[in-house]
Amino acid sequence: MDEQGRARRPGGRSARLRAAVHQAVTDLVGERGYGNFTVGEVAARAGVADTSVYRRWGNLQALLGDVLLTRLNARSPMPDTGGLAGDLRAYAANVAREVTGPDGLAVVRLAVALSGEGQQGLQVRDALLADRTRQLQAMLDRARDRGEDPPDALEVLDHLLAPIYIRVLFDTGPLTPDYLDGLVDRLLA
Amino acid sequence: MDEQGRARRPGGRSARLRAAVHQAVTDLVGERGYGNFTVGEVAARAGVADTSVYRRWGNLQALLGDVLLTRLNARSPMPDTGGLAGDLRAYAANVAREVTGPDGLAVVRLAVALSGEGQQGLQVRDALLADRTRQLQAMLDRARDRGEDPPDALEVLDHLLAPIYIRVLFDTGPLTPDYLDGLVDRLLA
Incomplete structure (x- = not known):
């Protein structure tokens, strides 16, 4: 996964997006339990646009699976x-x-x-x-x-x-x- | 459990309440998955008052456990x-x-x-x-x-x-x- 990230843009926006979104998911799972939050809430917590999350992962389940x-x-x-x-x-x-x-x-x-x-x-x-x-x-x-x-x-x-x-x-x-x-x-x- | 019901009122309101509420929970779990409904929704589906459910089971978790x-x-x-x-x-x-x-x-x-x-x-x-x-x-x-x-x-x-x-x-x-x-x-x- 890191290699994919680097291939896109070394240490760049793609890798930062991924790290921020993963951290947001981990935090939200810890606070509310799995399933009790939306892609919009993940994006807000990570400080990125909803569309960036949907473009990269497609849906909430795929994002949770990646994390x-x-x-x-x-x-x-x-x-x-x-x-x-x-x-x-x-x-x-x-x-x-x-x-x-x-x-x-x-x-x-x-x-x-x-x-x-x-x-x-x-x-x-x-x-x-x-x-x-x-x-x-x-x-x-x-x-x-x-x-x-x-x-x-x-x-x-x-x-x-x-x-x-x-x-x-x-x-x-x-x-x-x-x-x-x-x-x-x-x-x- | 049946014996408890009968002790309260043989074949009576208490047993009917319990059967209706249990069936409502089973249906809602089947339709929405566990956790995706409230006591109010269970009561509405069973055709009983919210207060009857709270009085008998105390909370949703206890009701789910009983079922x-x-x-x-x-x-x-x-x-x-x-x-x-x-x-x-x-x-x-x-x-x-x-x-x-x-x-x-x-x-x-x-x-x-x-x-x-x-x-x-x-x-x-x-x-x-x-x-x-x-x-x-x-x-x-x-x-x-x-x-x-x-x-x-x-x-x-x-x-x-x-x-x-x-x-x-x-x-x-x-x-x-x-x-x-x-x-x-x-x-x-």
């Missing part, structure tokens, strides 16, 4: 420790840190909310999942290339990410390092 | 098959049928939304979780009384319910009988 994916990629990058168990442990720790952080719950709830925003929301959600799944798959492929026997990406979602997300969404239990490592052990057993 | 719990208890009762594996398989099948039903996703998303509705929402969510956990625990206690070695309720949430909910929320995979039985086998392994 979400950028955050996830920046804060929960896929690890590359040289071993499958180490990669999965580091990944689980990254995800847990992200979702228990100051506005991590807002991010998880935003992902859930996209599912209920009609066809546009579903497209954004599916594109976002596809992007993250590609990155996860690359990590699992590296393990296979080393001769390890990795689970598939859907198993990682079912048995590593799902319990983490549900514990955070419903506040049913802590995400201690022991708990997270136990999920990985169980996944690899 | 949710009533649905869950009616449609996903805890099974009692005489064996732990059979109970868990039947439970997983019930939950999967519920969340993939016509407005099952709206129900899951409502539970998630309660987490973001401030203190009132959190209280309702926690009361709802406590109620369902008590029922689940009773099922697990029956297994222990029979001499079986059941998982604890949080393990059932982490490894049986979490993957089901996440697959439905993000549409990442089907909930086939084989898949659901596999989750139970994995939980009991």
Whole structure:
């Protein structure tokens, strides 16, 4: 995304627009929760014209998806420790840190909310999942290339990410390092 | 809940009020999604006074929680098959049928939304979780009384319910009988 921005105009208006709009969305999600604001309010907060937001992102769902994916990629990058168990442990720790952080719950709830925003929301959600799944798959492929026997990406979602997300969404239990490592052990057993 | 209604006035105004308001909430969730309507709109749809709704439920979150719990208890009762594996398989099948039903996703998303509705929402969510956990625990206690070695309720949430909910929320995979039985086998392994 940064590279796209730079290609348009290095450090220029396009990159500044993107940064200001992303910050405005993050602030508004923190203050009001996902979905409780409009493109007009985002634009006003960012100090840009509504039309600039619509021209670049098309609609609110696409903008929310862009913000979400950028955050996830920046804060929960896929690890590359040289071993499958180490990669999965580091990944689980990254995800847990992200979702228990100051506005991590807002991010998880935003992902859930996209599912209920009609066809546009579903497209954004599916594109976002596809992007993250590609990155996860690359990590699992590296393990296979080393001769390890990795689970598939859907198993990682079912048995590593799902319990983490549900514990955070419903506040049913802590995400201690022991708990997270136990999920990985169980996944690899 | 029915018994409470009957204790107040058998088949009377109280039971009719409750049925009409519950139906109005279910319809509005289906049409607009959780959270996108007010107590006033529920009352108008049900043909009752706003004050009747406030007097009985106190606030919108408590009303939504009551509707949710009533649905869950009616449609996903805890099974009692005489064996732990059979109970868990039947439970997983019930939950999967519920969340993939016509407005099952709206129900899951409502539970998630309660987490973001401030203190009132959190209280309702926690009361709802406590109620369902008590029922689940009773099922697990029956297994222990029979001499079986059941998982604890949080393990059932982490490894049986979490993957089901996440697959439905993000549409990442089907909930086939084989898949659901596999989750139970994995939980009991």
